[in-house]
Every structure is written in C-alpha cells, then in structure tokens.
Amino acid sequence: xxxxxxxxxxxxxxLLPLPAFAEMMTSAYEPAAFAxxxxxxxxxxxxxxxxxxxxxKAQNAILKxxxxxxxxxxxxxxxxxxxxxxxxVAAMGANSQSTxxxxxxxxxxxxxxxxxxxxxxxxxxxxxx
Numbered sequence: 001x002x003x004x005x006x007x008x009x010x011x012x013x014x015l016l017p018l019p020a021f022a023e024m025m026t027s028a029y030e031p032a033a034f035a036x037x038x039x040x041x042x043x044x045x046x047x048x049x050x051x052x053x054x055x056x057k058a059q060n061a062i063l064k065x066x067x068x069x070x071x072x073x074x075x076x077x078x079x080x081x082x083x084x085x086x087x088x089v090a091a092m093g094a095n096s097q098s099t100x101x102x103x104x105x106x107x108x109x110x111x112x113x114x115x116x117x118x119x120x121x122x123x124x125x126x127x128x129x
Contacts, residue, residue, distance in 0.1 A: 037076050
C-alpha cells in the first residue's frame with residue numbers, strides 16, 4: 001500500500017539531478033577548445049563522424065551508454081564532421097568517418113576505425129583515464 005509519505009519520497013527523489021556523467025558531454029570541434037583540453041591533460045575522444053553513416057550512429061549510442069559509467073565522467077567527446085571539416089579530418093590523419101581517436105592531453109593513446117564493440121571502445125577510452 002502506497003502512503004502519501006512514500007509517494008512524496010518517490011517524487012522528491014525523481015527531482016534530484018542526475019550525476020554529471022549521466023549526460024554525454026559532446027561538443028563540436030573548436031580548435032581553441034580542443035587545444036585547451038589537450039593543454040590541461042584531459043582525456044579527449046575525437047569522433048570523426050558523418051550524419052549519414054550508420055556505423056557512426058551505432059558509435060553514438062555506444063558512447064552515450066559508456067558515458068554513464070563513472071570511470072568516464074571526465075572524458076570530453078569532440079565531434080568532427082567528416083564532410084564539413086575536411087581540414088581537421090586530414091590533420092587528425094583520419095581516412096574515413098567512424099574514426100575514434102583517444103587522447104590523454106596531447107598524446108594519442110588509441111585509434112579505432114569502424115568499431116562498434118562496446119568493450120573495445122571502452123578499453124580504448126580507459127587508456128586515457
């Protein structure tokens with residue numbers, strides 16, 4: 001039997017903010033912001049993506065799921081548009097969309113192309129945290 005006190009408790013808990021890591025912290029590539037994140041030694045995942053790419057969409061879902069893990073709460077995800085940011089794609093040395101590049105500060109610690117295995121992506125992310 002639900003009491004008024006029980007209902008109020010459930011309502012109060014549902015209003016609490018989710019932990020910060022529950023939201024996927026993704027931003028579009030901006031040179032200055034990327035350089036600042038690198039200079040501060042942050043863990044940065046660069047996702048070279050295309051809106052039309054089914055693998056990229058699968059990677060988005062996997063990354064969203066992985067970002068709910070407290071271990072990845074400080075990982076910054078930066079999206080590079082494969083079609084619109086060709087200069088950045090070339091500078092990153094990416095040959096195709098669905099490329100994931102993991103940085104620990106300025107050092108590249110992992111790279112994957114076309115990966116859709118959650119465990120493999122998570123293992124690569126752990127290299128920088």
